[in-house]
Amino acid sequence: MPDQTSKTHSSLRTVEWKDNKVIMIDQTKLPNKLVFVEYSDYNQVANAIKTLIVRGAPAIGVSGAFGLALASLQSNAFTKDELLRDLEVARKILFETRPTAVNLKWGLDKIMQVALQHSDVNDIRNSIIETAKKMAEEDVQINMTMGRYGSDLFDNNDTIMTHCNAGALATVAYGTALGVIRATKESGKKIKVIATETRPIQQGSRLTAFELKHDGIDVSLIPDTAVGYTMAKGLVNKIIVGADRILRTGHVFNKIGTYQVALIAKQHKIPFYVAAPLSTFDLRSNPEDVVIEQRNGSEVTGIGDKKTAPDGIHVINPAFDMTPPDLISGIITEKGVAKAPYEESIKKLFEAN
Numbered sequence: 001m002p003d004q005t006s007k008t009h010s011s012l013r014t015v016e017w018k019d020n021k022v023i024m025i026d027q028t029k030l031p032n033k034l035v036f037v038e039y040s041d042y043n044q045v046a047n048a049i050k051t052l053i054v055r056g057a058p059a060i061g062v063s064g065a066f067g068l069a070l071a072s073l074q075s076n077a078f079t080k081d082e083l084l085r086d087l088e089v090a091r092k093i094l095f096e097t098r099p100t101a102v103n104l105k106w107g108l109d110k111i112m113q114v115a116l117q118h119s120d121v122n123d124i125r126n127s128i129i130e131t132a133k134k135m136a137e138e139d140v141q142i143n144m145t146m147g148r149y150g151s152d153l154f155d156n157n158d159t160i161m162t163h164c165n166a167g168a169l170a171t172v173a174y175g176t177a178l179g180v181i182r183a184t185k186e187s188g189k190k191i192k193v194i195a196t197e198t199r200p201i202q203q204g205s206r207l208t209a210f211e212l213k214h215d216g217i218d219v220s221l222i223p224d225t226a227v228g229y230t231m232a233k234g235l236v237n238k239i240i241v242g243a244d245r246i247l248r249t250g251h252v253f254n255k256i257g258t259y260q261v262a263l264i265a266k267q268h269k270i271p272f273y274v275a276a277p278l279s280t281f282d283l284r285s286n287p288e289d290v291v292i293e294q295r296n297g298s299e300v301t302g303i304g305d306k307k308t309a310p311d312g313i314h315v316i317n318p319a320f321d322m323t324p325p326d327l328i329s330g331i332i333t334e335k336g337v338a339k340a341p342y343e344e345s346i347k348k349l350f351e352a353n
């Protein structure tokens, strides 16, 4: 267990703004150590996103916004044009850290728009910081609303499978998919969770199992290779995952392995749900436009520091895959649940926004 266990997990913040610094949980150290890192330079935030100190689509969206808030404080600009130039340099560095989760672009764009709305440099700085803090606060509220909508889809005594970590650690707090699981439990229903290990870097075992155990939610860990076995044996009633990007057609980009979980669920007629805020939707792109992040092969040829494959082999290590809409039973958002046909139901969610 982590060094520090006195606070309950839901009271922890994955990322927060304090005294003009960004504080984050270093997720690379979990589950063995609960370590907080503190940054006053946006380049450090960019590096934290790139190296997965902070990860998960909503968490990196808010981290990007906080990165720009730091950049505004670091800038020596005296005029609006100078400040905008400095912010644009920072925006580009932050944007280039990870390509698939659309929340990063959403967070950065929102702050850049705010910067344009004022003329005095100090007014710009203040309103950037206030907006980024508000985005963090809203993330938690949105997750709780999403949780309430989603909990209606789950029944007493359900065993729910989840993949990767779409929890408090992937957001500012509470979580998307795990937020729905938390809300279901809070509504009084008894539930159990099956968490996939999520190779290669084990967000399921390191983060989801840690979070759920910490909150007293019954969790069983399985290797990714046991997904078919558990479904075929009738050990799973429903599945819920998060998302890094959802297209207007309902195509869902999420952690590598999500597609095969959804395919096996279809085979066994098990409902497969996705939970994500509207900031995860990309209404413009087509499936072929989305860049899938390819990560270092060393994540696959070893586990932690231990080598588990021979040197000098080829590795394919995509971080995300795409699940088509016909495998998805519903997409849970803070505005309600979208169901097929997705093009229509997603449009309605945005019209209601």
Ligand code: MRU
Pocket (backbone or CB within 6 Å): 055, 056, 057, 058, 101, 163, 164, 165, 166, 167, 170, 171, 175, 176, 177, 203, 241, 242, 243, 244, 254, 255, 256, 319
């Ligand atoms: O590579 P990661 O750990 O950033 O990938 C995270 C995921 O794929 C999550 O499932 C997704 O971001 C949803 S988080 C609420």
